[in-house]
């Protein structure tokens with residue numbers, strides 16, 4: 001049975017979790033998920049915050065967790081952690097041998113999940129400083145390093161800092177498309193992983209379909225068809241609810257990298 005919480009319902013705090021007052025809009029027209037918003041009571045006044053204004057969300061401790069995980073029942077970190085763990089076990093790979101780049105790391109929920117799976121080394125990357133600040137504030141033990149960079153415009157020092165990490169895994173959860181991480185940034189991150197390394201990511205189902213305009217459907221199709229990415233398992237699942245209480249579906253993929261993705265593959 002899926003979460004039955006109604007959109008527009010006033011949500012108070014949950015025991016043991018954040019103490020914020022968060023309100024979803026009462027009557028929402030059918031809007032895409034990057035246009036969704038909520039209201040949060042901060043210092044006695046209600047602030048309207050768009051879900052994709054991550055800088056504002058991360059600046060309020062506990063809001064990301066309360067909004068996406070408690071209220072909208074986000075499952076993506078759990079799903080990707082579970083699939084990766086299953087696949088590693090199936091192939092007799094020790095999780096502690098993995099050195100992962102967590103792309104679009106946010107405030108570290110995925111990193112925390114990957115630590116639970118047992119990953120040995122973890123580096124977060126995000127485009128906004130507020131994500132890094134929130135990860136260090138809320139989960140200082142999770143990442144061995146955390147860089148604020150734009151993967152499409154890496155400086156030479158950042159490029160060599162990342163190359164020096166000798167990654168053999170890449171994770172990217174709930175961060176592809178929608179004006180967030182573009183295919184070019186994903187390609188760059190993918191290419192930092194050694195051949196044979198593990199790739200685990202989630203993406204909205206529509207971005208893998210014929211209707212896709214993000215460029216990811218073509219990228220993933222070409223990368224798998226040309227043998228650069230060997231998909232070992234994929235699962236369509238409910239990522240979270242939208243503000244109307246309807247399910248948003250994503251696909252989680254776990255595979256191994258066979259070779260770099262050349263720039264021409266994106267054209």
Ligand SMILES: C[S@@+](CC[C@H](N)C(=O)[O-])C[C@H]1O[C@@H](n2cnc3c(N)ncnc32)[C@H](O)[C@@H]1O
Pocket residue numbers: 054076077103104105106107108109110125126127128131149150151172173174175179180181182185
């Ligand atoms: C929905 S959050 C997901 C955070 C985390 N992966 C999780 O599942 O909890 C999306 C994250 O992607 C980051 N992001 C957006 N565009 C990005 C880009 N071009 N490069 C790196 N990170 C980006 C955002 O700043 C945000 O932290």
